[in-house]
Amino acid sequence: MMKPFDKLLIATDGSENAKVAVAQGLALAKFMDAEVTAISIVDIGSMAYLSQGPGMTDVYSYLEEAADAAVNQVRQEGENIGVVVKTLVKNGVPANEIIEASKGYDLIVMGTLGLTGLSHLLIGSVAEKVVRFAKGAVLVIRAPKDQ
Numbered sequence: 001m002m003k004p005f006d007k008l009l010i011a012t013d014g015s016e017n018a019k020v021a022v023a024q025g026l027a028l029a030k031f032m033d034a035e036v037t038a039i040s041i042v043d044i045g046s047m048a049y050l051s052q053g054p055g056m057t058d059v060y061s062y063l064e065e066a067a068d069a070a071v072n073q074v075r076q077e078g079e080n081i082g083v084v085v086k087t088l089v090k091n092g093v094p095a096n097e098i099i100e101a102s103k104g105y106d107l108i109v110m111g112t113l114g115l116t117g118l119s120h121l122l123i124g125s126v127a128e129k130v131v132r133f134a135k136g137a138v139l140v141i142r143a144p145k146d147q
Helices: 016-032 056-081 094-104 117-133
Strands: 007-011 035-043 085-092 107-111 137-141
Touching: 007 016, 007 094, 016 035, 016 056, 016 107, 016 137, 035 056, 035 094, 056 085, 085 094, 094 107, 094 117, 107 117, 117 137
Parallel strands: 007 035, 007 107, 035 085, 107 137
Antiparallel strands: none
16 A cells, blocks of 8 residues: 655744744654755845845854754754754745755645744745645645644
8 A cells, every 4th residue: 555645844934933834744654754955045035025135144154043943943853753854955036946846755744823923924935836836735724823
């Protein structure tokens, strides 16, 4: 019998709300003995709203470090429960990059909310776009209301 999901892609931005989805995705991967890749996107679109100037390199470095930290947190959590996690950090528009990456996976696991009030709206639309256009199944985990 074929397993329904052999390869999981867990999308994270490192936010508290994403951590709920990460935990669920890792538990599911352990249960199904699935391969896992954690993906985080350095959102180059958000940088377009910032004025160009000497600080742009610092902003990009910060975003890249945050993305690296997010996927490494998933790798560490996976290690803690016996799930091997590969990590992937890409530059681009989050929904587009997740959709592109989805071509190699059976299931995408992601949360609905982001880091701030503004990101809340953006990440919500990211989840919606991924659900509509990703190849394969998408599991969207809602964070508890009290967070």
